[in-house]
Amino acid sequence: MKNEANKNMILPDIDLCCRKLKQTFANLTDEELKGLLRQDSIRHYKKGELIYAEGTRIKGCYFIYSGIIKIYQTGHEGKEQIIKFDQEGDLFGFRSVIRHEPACTSVETHSEAILCYIPDSVLLNLIRNNSGFAYDMMQIACKELGDSNRYIRDIAQKSVKERLAEILLLIADDFGIEHDGNLKLNITREDLSNFVGTATETVIRLLSDYKNEGLIEIKGRKIKLLHIEKLKTIAGI
Amino acid sequence: MKNEANKNMILPDIDLCCRKLKQTFANLTDEELKGLLRQDSIRHYKKGELIYAEGTRIKGCYFIYSGIIKIYQTGHEGKEQIIKFDQEGDLFGFRSVIRHEPACTSVETHSEAILCYIPDSVLLNLIRNNSGFAYDMMQIACKELGDSNRYIRDIAQKSVKERLAEILLLIADDFGIEHDGNLKLNITREDLSNFVGTATETVIRLLSDYKNEGLIEIKGRKIKLLHIEKLKTIAGI
DNA sequence: CGTCAGATTGATCTGTGTCAAACCCAGTGG
DNA sequence: CCACTGGGTTTGACACAGATCAATCTGACG
Numbered sequence: 001m002k003n004e005a006n007k008n009m010i011l012p013d014i015d016l017c018c019r020k021l022k023q024t025f026a027n028l029t030d031e032e033l034k035g036l037l038r039q040d041s042i043r044h045y046k047k048g049e050l051i052y053a054e055g056t057r058i059k060g061c062y063f064i065y066s067g068i069i070k071i072y073q074t075g076h077e078g079k080e081q082i083i084k085f086d087q088e089g090d091l092f093g094f095r096s097v098i099r100h101e102p103a104c105t106s107v108e109t110h111s112e113a114i115l116c117y118i119p120d121s122v123l124l125n126l127i128r129n130n131s132g133f134a135y136d137m138m139q140i141a142c143k144e145l146g147d148s149n150r151y152i153r154d155i156a157q158k159s160v161k162e163r164l165a166e167i168l169l170l171i172a173d174d175f176g177i178e179h180d181g182n183l184k185l186n187i188t189r190e191d192l193s194n195f196v197g198t199a200t201e202t203v204i205r206l207l208s209d210y211k212n213e214g215l216i217e218i219k220g221r222k223i224k225l226l227h228i229e230k231l232k233t234i235a236g237i
Numbered sequence: 238m239k240n241e242a243n244k245n246m247i248l249p250d251i252d253l254c255c256r257k258l259k260q261t262f263a264n265l266t267d268e269e270l271k272g273l274l275r276q277d278s279i280r281h282y283k284k285g286e287l288i289y290a291e292g293t294r295i296k297g298c299y300f301i302y303s304g305i306i307k308i309y310q311t312g313h314e315g316k317e318q319i320i321k322f323d324q325e326g327d328l329f330g331f332r333s334v335i336r337h338e339p340a341c342t343s344v345e346t347h348s349e350a351i352l353c354y355i356p357d358s359v360l361l362n363l364i365r366n367n368s369g370f371a372y373d374m375m376q377i378a379c380k381e382l383g384d385s386n387r388y389i390r391d392i393a394q395k396s397v398k399e400r401l402a403e404i405l406l407l408i409a410d411d412f413g414i415e416h417d418g419n420l421k422l423n424i425t426r427e428d429l430s431n432f433v434g435t436a437t438e439t440v441i442r443l444l445s446d447y448k449n450e451g452l453i454e455i456k457g458r459k460i461k462l463l464h465i466e467k468l469k470t471i472a473g474i
Numbered sequence: 475c476g477t478c479a480g481a482t483t484g485a486t487c488t489g490t491g492t493c494a495a496a497c498c499c500a501g502t503g504g
Numbered sequence: 505c506c507a508c509t510g511g512g513t514t515t516g517a518c519a520c521a522g523a524t525c526a527a528t529c530t531g532a533c534g
Binding site for chain 2: 073075094098099101104127130131132135137138139141142143144146148149150151154157158197236
């Protein structure tokens with residue numbers, strides 16, 4: 001934990017960021033990529049920092065150089081609904097920029113993170129002047145759209161037990177697993193319940209059910225999926 | 238009903254379609270708009286016709302010249318989850334085209350409708366070559382993204398009673414009300430429940446609750462909202 | 475050690491789903 | 505003109521998933 005923190009404290013230079021950006025925006029030249037970045041817009045964030053809050057106006061979006069961020073909405077009596085986790089290589093906040101609307105979600109770091117800030121003018125200019133970039137952005141937006149639609153159906157129709165299985169699989173997919181088989185994403189029961197859209201106690205009970213059925217293994221926050229196939233069946237995939 | 242049907246049977250010519258398209262894509266010249274359309278891609282659909290089904294590959298998207306269409310996903314034991322209704326001036330199906338993926342939703346006409354088919358090559362070309370169009374498309378995609386996020390939070394956290402109120406208000410907003418005050422959108426209890434994401438019987442009971450509380454008036458499928466403010470309070474808006 | 479956030483377990487309570495039966499009404503055909 | 509049909513609607517009875525509340529436990533960290 002300690003040395004990881006240190007590693008992240010060292011901010012990458014623009015060239016390094018460009019290299020990562022290039023993986024996300026294959027259609028841009030090195031020149032154009034550099035146009036997106038400035039050294040002083042690269043910044044380190046501590047774990048749990050709020051990047052921006054729902055309802056505020058943001059004047060730019062963020063590219064994740066490293067770390068994991070949590071995107072959520074606050075509903076009903078302050079309970080948060082997690083929409084998704086984003087990681088290295090992902091871009092977030094562009095929706096509000098493009099729509100010229102206040103943010104419809106809050107974002108905070110879920111781990112330490114290094115983010116590159118991209119001002120609205122720069123983003124919008126590039127969309128207007130570079131059709132390849134506009135195309136890449138369309139891809140990103142449309143991918144999110146598909147994910148959202150699926151999410152809506154699932155949350156509306158599946159039981160909590162099914163959804164939890166699905167989310168565990170999704171986490172395994174998106175963030176991978178350690179050498180020892182545990183999910184890489186370190187997440188509290190509360191966050192997990194906010195992601196699934198249920199009560200914390202319910203998640204705990206269901207995880208324990210899974211454990212008893214031999215589907216997963218739990219040691220504290222470490223979760224190992226033992227029987228992917230059966231989990232998929234439960235999730236209805 | 239009769240003459241309305243007749244009116245719709247007469248297909249509009251390209252110029253008429255262009256005029257409607259122009260309201261949706263303000264950034265295109267008349268030339269470019271015409272490039273999107275061909276007379277033989279304008280077609281009339283009967284009420285309840287399937288445009289395309291989830292999982293199939295579609296080679297183009299659709300612009301709604303007139304009528305209302307229903308976008309839904311089939312989950313769990315065939316129960317459908319309605320994602321949204323689209324109407325005159327809306328574009329649908331572009332997600333799959335842009336992502337080069339099979340459709341993630343099914344679409345069918347909810348009323349008689351006239352749709353203009355826009356082949357993938359035409360759409361993609363325009364995105365690549367016309368930054369104004371790409372910008373308009375980004376706007377559309379990002380608007381849908383915001384709607385989806387809100388929907389996810391609501392469906393996950395609000396009670397059915399709250400959601401039903403919200404959806405009634407949304408329907409009033411999107412489709413308007415008749416002179417006599419009834420919602421313009423004619424919808425069965427079943428569709429309404431699939432939209433809210435609940436059982437038909439539950440919707441019926443809740444509507445009847447609202448009626449008893451003096452919030453709405455019902456005569457068969459005609460629903461009149463009597464007390465918008467109170468409904469908003471219930472919906473939590 | 476003491477503290478505190480997070481995890482767990484148990485005991486209720488209740489909103490909704492499910493099943494079954496009846497009803498309403500418009501359209502069809504004899 | 506009336507019986508018949510079938511889709512949509514309504515009502516009632518009942519069961520259960522999951523929320524809520526309360527109490528206890530755990531483990532990391534100062």
